[in-house]
Amino acid sequence: MIQRRNTRQVMIGHVAVGGGLYGTTASPVVVQSMTNTDTADAEATIRQVYELWQAGSEVVRITVNSAEAAAQVATIRKGLDALGCSVPLVGDFHFNGHKLLQAYPDCAEALAKYRINPGNVGKGSKRDEQFGAMIEAAIHYKKAVRIGVNWGSLDQAKMAQMMDDNGKLAEPLSADALMREALIQSALESAQQAIDLGLSPDQIIISCKVSNVQDLIQVYSDLGQRCEYPLHLGLTEAGMGSKGIVASTAALSILLQSGIGDTIRVSLTPEPNESRTKEVVVAQEILQTMGIRSFTPLVTACPGCGRTTSTYFQELAMQIQSWLRQQMPIWRGQYPGVETLNVAVMGCVVNGPGESKLANIGISLPGTGETPVAPVFVDGEKTVTLKGDHIAQDFQLLVDEYVRT
Ligand code: SF4
Numbered sequence: 001m002i003q004r005r006n007t008r009q010v011m012i013g014h015v016a017v018g019g020g021l022y023g024t025t026a027s028p029v030v031v032q033s034m035t036n037t038d039t040a041d042a043e044a045t046i047r048q049v050y051e052l053w054q055a056g057s058e059v060v061r062i063t064v065n066s067a068e069a070a071a072q073v074a075t076i077r078k079g080l081d082a083l084g085c086s087v088p089l090v091g092d093f094h095f096n097g098h099k100l101l102q103a104y105p106d107c108a109e110a111l112a113k114y115r116i117n118p119g120n121v122g123k124g125s126k127r128d129e130q131f132g133a134m135i136e137a138a139i140h141y142k143k144a145v146r147i148g149v150n151w152g153s154l155d156q157a158k159m160a161q162m163m164d165d166n167g168k169l170a171e172p173l174s175a176d177a178l179m180r181e182a183l184i185q186s187a188l189e190s191a192q193q194a195i196d197l198g199l200s201p202d203q204i205i206i207s208c209k210v211s212n213v214q215d216l217i218q219v220y221s222d223l224g225q226r227c228e229y230p231l232h233l234g235l236t237e238a239g240m241g242s243k244g245i246v247a248s249t250a251a252l253s254i255l256l257q258s259g260i261g262d263t264i265r266v267s268l269t270p271e272p273n274e275s276r277t278k279e280v281v282v283a284q285e286i287l288q289t290m291g292i293r294s295f296t297p298l299v300t301a302c303p304g305c306g307r308t309t310s311t312y313f314q315e316l317a318m319q320i321q322s323w324l325r326q327q328m329p330i331w332r333g334q335y336p337g338v339e340t341l342n343v344a345v346m347g348c349v350v351n352g353p354g355e356s357k358l359a360n361i362g363i364s365l366p367g368t369g370e371t372p373v374a375p376v377f378v379d380g381e382k383t384v385t386l387k388g389d390h391i392a393q394d395f396q397l398l399v400d401e402y403v404r405t
Contacts (some may be wrong), residue, residue: 005230005260008228010142013088029263033057033063034060034092039062054329059087059275064093065090073089074107089111091111094153114144116131118147119149135198142403143203146206147204149190150236183210187206188227214281232265235248248286252264256287267279296339302352308348316392323396343359343360346365361379363377
């Protein structure tokens with residue numbers, strides 16, 4: 001069993017993150033994502049936020065990088081509300097966030113959380129002033145803040161000072177250890193600075209993102225012991241395709257298993273024209289396959305082998321999985337517990353009947369060269385044998401009936 005790390009609880013709009021300390025109860029690990037539309041294009045951003053929310057993203061971050069973008073944030077919020085989409089929006093601010101939050105009060109109000117990167121707030125004496133202006137906005141509008149440190153944009157003045165100090169130590173830290181320590185110190189010192197300015201510790205979430213799996217695990221393991229803030233987990237710049245998925249899964253799974261992580265994002269580089277929703281699906285599947293949360297019925301499918309020389313079996317498994325995902329907006333809320341349903345789609349009689357019997361509902365195809373008939377098992381009992389050209393549709397009807405009854 002996973003023992004979650006107890007934290008303060010922070011509200012991002014209506015979504016609770018973390019908990020377990022000071023009379024709060026730990027809330028489920030929250031799935032987040034981020035748009036890649038130009039926020040100044042309100043219509044495109046509304047469309048993508050809505051898609052991400054439909055896919056299951058519980059918080060969506062949008063970049064607020066210019067006056068044109070800030071000017072559209074309230075419109076985006078209203079547009080989403082009109083569609084019945086209440087997903088909290090997070091504004092991602094770098095370099096000019098202090099100006100935008102002051103110049104666009106409707107933007108400051110429409111966002112549920114401000115992401116502040118201490119390394120991209122400003123330099124020298126301007127740094128404190130500009131950071132302070134953003135914190136003042138969070139206090140005034142009662143918004144959560146994520147102090148989000150990234151290795152790629154670490155405060156260079158801080159790093160230089162730490163390297164200097166490290167060189168004077170009898171046993172200096174290695175370059176990697178120094179980098180990890182600098183990330184953690186940057187996050188924790190910025191959080192303390194925000195508290196000194198009047199922000200409640202119950203408004204602060206921390207992240208320290210790096211792109212290397214082992215560094216991420218070490219940074220968060222350490223960070224988890226050094227503060228009470230909820231932690232946002234993510235392997236930054238995880239990469240494309242299977243590399244991004246594997247690296248994110250490896251890093252996040254180890255930390256989640258240790259009870260670390262109150263909200264997660266899987267940062268994947270999408271293929272051109274690939275849907276942004278993939279990162280939401282992967283984040284959900286990490287949590288669901290680890291038994292931490294359930295989002296949608298998952299299909300148990302065998303890999304197929306020489307017994308399944310046609311592609312029919314793979315097509316059926318994919319069709320059923322995507323159909324189940326499509327059903328969730330209809331089923332969710334109407335059929336409590338439907339997300340834990342286990343559906344099996346198996347390739348032949350070797351393991352098919354056994355796995356199908358273990359599922360809530362399963363189908364076992366005949367394999368190669370045999371008559372295309374497929375027995376269906378419901379709660380461990382064979383109930384019917386499907387035949388002909390419409391096995392997929394007939395099986396979907398049976399799953400639908402199972403859910404409804
Ligand atoms: Fe091959 Fe049958 Fe096993 Fe699937 S269940 S991998 S088709 S032997």
